[in-house]
Amino acid sequence: MLREARVAVSVALFSLITFYFIDFAGLMSGDAANLLARMQLVPAALTASFAMLAGLAVLTLLLGRVYCSSICPMGVYQDAVAWLSKRVAKRKKRYKFGKAKTVLRVSMLAVALAIFLKFPLVSGLIDPYSAYGRIAANIFRPAYMLGNNALATVFMHFGSYTFYKTDVFIASVFSFAVALLTMMLVGYLAWRHGRTYCNTVCPVGTALGFLSRFSIFKIRIDASKCNSCGVCEMRCKAACINSKQHTIDSSRCVGCFSCMGVCRRNCLTFSPALPLGKAATAREGSPAAGNAVDGGRRRFLTAGVAAAAAAPAAMAGERAGSPTGATRYTRQHPILPPGAVSTDNMLRHCTSCHLCVSKCPSQVLKPAFLEYGLAGIMQPTMDFEKGFCNYDCTICSEVCPSDAIKRLTKEEKHLNQGGHVVLNRDICVVPTEEVSCGACSEHCPTQAVTMIPYKNGLTIPHINTEICIGCGGCEFICPVRPFRAIYIEGHAVQSKAKPFEEQKKEEKEIDSFGF
């Protein structure tokens, strides 16, 4: 019963958050949807959301680490992989009790916490929510879009535009590689050993483990009935049941309840306490156990080293894509998403979960490479290759669960200056070709770029950086290649743009046709 309930809840929450990430059409939005990300532990900690943190603490103190089996999408992903491995395995899959890797766990948590306070991004690499977000954004989302495009093609064939095609691309090769590696590594561990990641690397799992030791409800073994048959242990993907000793390490138990139904003698209960005298308290494995060699861990570390070795190659590949030439400009500073406040705020809050990147309807946000420096790798930055920032859109600021992008109203957004326009008249087509263009001004919502009379009835761009908000419309559309004649220079600290002068509407009476 408990297991079925857990499966139902986890499938529901997992599907919802996954769909939230891959939903390019914006079918899922609003505060209720945002809650899916905000209820994750790391974002809750980053926003210092007392209500959310208290809620999760109470949940864990009451029921144990059920968070790991239902709320955490990475946890459910591993369960799905483990379930699949069981379905395809030739032999019946059996888990075995493993000693707690306390030293590894605690040191991972300590490292994560230490970095967390300064650069959440680095700990964001192992934060299960952010890591899963990157997988969803980089791998599941493009796959979903390709499926959609195939469907759209079929429907179009029959004259229906019910589905529309969408541009599928990889915004950042580096981020894609990180996501793929994470997916493969965590997936491999889950395939072979169940919840190894959660009980070795995951800082959230370790933190919750401290609490779940003291939780009121726990799975307990009635030692007086137990004959150590081991059937529960074989089902335990967290490897926390020691059937010989009749103990369960509740700091590692993820509350999946898979063991509950299989005991033929009904010795397992999920209850506040066993009747006195029968209590078999769970004991932690000795710290020395951390030294025990574990195949999975060794492989994990090897793969980690391999990944680290491969990263520079991936980085180099990306760098090669940037243009070179005489009139090239290099942005002095990357452009922060509107509402990010400052590079500093971004560095201190963003775990690069890629939710903003996934949700940006204009495809203007992309994971940075080294624009913010090494510490800000994969954090969102504005890139005007695929689009520009919509004047009225505040979606990234609404979805960010970590306050790396602070919520903006439409009116605030209209004045949020994240960069300013720079015009290179030397290569603008109007003077060089003596033709009309005006593409930049056309896309400028504040008319920080206007077209003023030039000669022969032509108009030429003229810029006013004070009222520019750095949306990138001009840079996106500028037809000059290989280097654009107009571009946005980013600001390290966002400021308030001067509001453009609003003219009064004049009533103009026109009562003849004019011809």
Add this chain to the structure above:
Amino acid sequence: MDRKQFLRTLALAGAAITVKSKGGMDLMAQSQGKKPVDLVAVMGGEPEEMFRQAIEELGGISKFIKKGWKVTVKPNIGWDKAPELAGNTNPKLVAEIVRQCFQAGAKEVTVFDHTCDDWIKCYRNSGIEAAIKAAGGKMAPANEESYYRKVQLPLGKKLTSTKVHEAILDCDAWINVPVLKHHGGANLSISMKNYMGIIWDRRIFHRTDMQQCIADVCTMEKKPVLNVVDAYRTMKTNGPQGRTTADVVDTKGLFISKDIVAVDTAAAKFFGQIRDMPLENVGHLAKGQMLGLGTMELDKLNIKRIKLG
């Protein structure tokens, strides 16, 4: 082909003027039926009523749309702007055209534009998507290159081929429904400029000589059966996007013709009453006339002017 037609119109118009100057007009009208109207200009009233009156003068929509046809209506939906800001064609007008197409027996009516802002927002916030769906038409996406197919433009001077949306290529007839507005680059955006929403790559226009490219793309063999210029609200400054309603004048105008150069010339002259806009500055008009797309000489056309209460 169209040029031939155009020349014939010219000759007829010329003849008509000659006849008129001799006072024989009434007699002619009686003996040969009414001389066809080349262009209708309407002022005052609401968009639906304005179009109804105008199309009536041209002999009704069924002169242009036949039973069982697949029709495409191409408004300007370029910007994520509400109708009051006049960045897009008036949704009431577009819906009325769609309804009339269905009344004429059209099998289906498709509406689309290759937008500048995010297309979903443009379709929604322009009010056009809702109005079209209510009228029974369908909105086609135009956000992705695979919706476009390459078309040769043998008459083009600088633009000799371009990718055009399948909704234009695969329909039996299309109606061009631009909004009249100021444009920072082209100076004015009307019917000819509205072609930039049926093609995929616009940057090449901006790069190559936009005024010539606009005229060139209009030489595409498949011409609109009708150009309907919405000037119910006119963006006079900061076009084509505009910032606030201060950029907008409530002009309540509508211009409709098969001749794309003529209808744009008429609309440009109308615009010239709001602010100075020499026709030479709207270079694509003269370039269009040179390519035989129509005439800027309005005096030679039979223009019907209607003022509604």
